Amino acid sequence: MDIHHIRVFASVYKHKSFSKAAEELHLTQPTVSDHVKALEEELKCRLFDRLSRKVIPTREAAVLIGRAQAIIEKVEGFKDVLGEFRKDLSGHLVVGASTIPGTYILPCLTASFRRKYPSVLFEIVVSDSRAIIDKVAGDELLIGIVGARLESRQVDYKPFLDDELIAVAPNSFEMRKNMGIRDIAELPIVMREQGSGTRREFEKILEKEGIDFQHLNIVALFGSTDAVKQAVKEGMGISVISRRAVKDELKCGMLKEIRIKDADMKRQFYIINHRKRTLPHLCKMFADYLLAGC
Amino acid sequence: MDIHHIRVFASVYKHKSFSKAAEELHLTQPTVSDHVKALEEELKCRLFDRLSRKVIPTREAAVLIGRAQAIIEKVEGFKDVLGEFRKDLSGHLVVGASTIPGTYILPCLTASFRRKYPSVLFEIVVSDSRAIIDKVAGDELLIGIVGARLESRQVDYKPFLDDELIAVAPNSFEMRKNMGIRDIAELPIVMREQGSGTRREFEKILEKEGIDFQHLNIVALFGSTDAVKQAVKEGMGISVISRRAVKDELKCGMLKEIRIKDADMKRQFYIINHRKRTLPHLCKMFADYLLAGC
DNA sequence: ATTATTGCATTAGGATACCTTATTCCCGCC
């Protein structure tokens, strides 16, 4: 019982002719004969009386034609269901983000996306990079934006925006000229916790310069970027932090940047997703929107 | 886009497994893989994420599954529609019949059929054999019961009941012993019209005996059997008529039978239908009921 | 770590169903 047979049956019924049906379906007349015959054998009942000049459907055919048309319609519509679904850009979109992207990047980007697609409801889950990566690897989150690239074979990283780490000090700090990375390492430092992408990038920079992280003069660890900023403002020490996080403070003079002459402090943000999972349409649209530069 | 593909898709969705689906559908796992792949290519979207140990439907699959199940259900039901239809033995059943069957046979048989299937509405069209045969040949009637076999390549005859023509005379008639067919031919005769099966059978009998119908002493022609009977009772002459038509009159002595020693006056009734048309189910059931001896 | 186990993908082969062309058959119509 194939959809083909049903299609042929319906066409013959419509035209009351095998050859007309063949024409409509771009088949030959013998093929149509064959399919009708196959259906008749399967149903164990004659569907058409083939008179010399005309073809007359039997009562059974008349009973079946409605059902046949319904089936054809449904099958035709099968593809279209997807089209409808794709057009409908609304729904609940959960995005994981590490601290910097979640706090200083996504609020702006989600706002602009929502201006384009107003019926989208965003939920931004903010945590540190390690936690977001784990959640994506573990299928708890479908998409995430993080500031570090940690080993995980489950996760696919796509470079997103550039960022730069800078060293910041309290406004009272007396800046020397031409400070290098090794000078920084001598100062008292306030840092984020272990899983932080910012911290990890800083560790990598130190490593490249041959400086052991253990030997830093770390005076406090905080679970949030804001806490770090507050601590620096209070004069606990300096910190190394995303330029994006302290843009406002630098502008109004609450913090000052320590320019470092010898280290490349650039870093990347990444859009991440599970390597094997297909993103739902809305999710994919958002990712593409971000990657295309919004 | 084949029904097969959809069936496989639905099964994989149900079991979240290609191999379980293969088992359910009595296919092999590669076949299932192939079909899913074909569907995915046709729809240009991934339907399942194949993780190592589990298969997870994508959002698109979730959207399609409802439609898929609806299609499958409809296709499964396609055959059953016929079953339902066949069970329903009710409706309007038009049967053509020549005079004798229509008057003396069908009333009894339709009554017994209706005791079995009470929701059938009979309509018996009575005319002479020629007219009924023409209507069946011309698709005006689907089924008929007649007392003569006339040439028509459109019509299929199935022998039904036996009948016997007998000669009847008014009660006042003075019977001689050992009357033969040639004696009958001498008497004044009352007859049915040209198209009558009874008349035609009588002509055939005469012909076999070498008697020319033109030489009969015909005194009246009537359009109905009852009229003939009345005429005989009134003493207009004798007649040759179906035994079934005069059963009651013979019993209560209103007519008397003239026994004829030398002629075989047996004849057949036939159930007829168009050679090329398929009978609707109710019609076929009734024909089978009659042919099976009720 | 190494080795099973599970589960999907891939490949090659053979059977089957499908479609086509050519031809025949049937019936109604000149």
Add this chain to the structure above:
DNA sequence: GGCGGGAATAAGGTATCCTAATGCAATAAT
């Protein structure tokens, strides 16, 4: 009786579908 329209039949090629065997990746077990 010959003609013509329309379906059935026959024969052949091809695409499809299925099986069996193998590959490959991710767990789970030793």
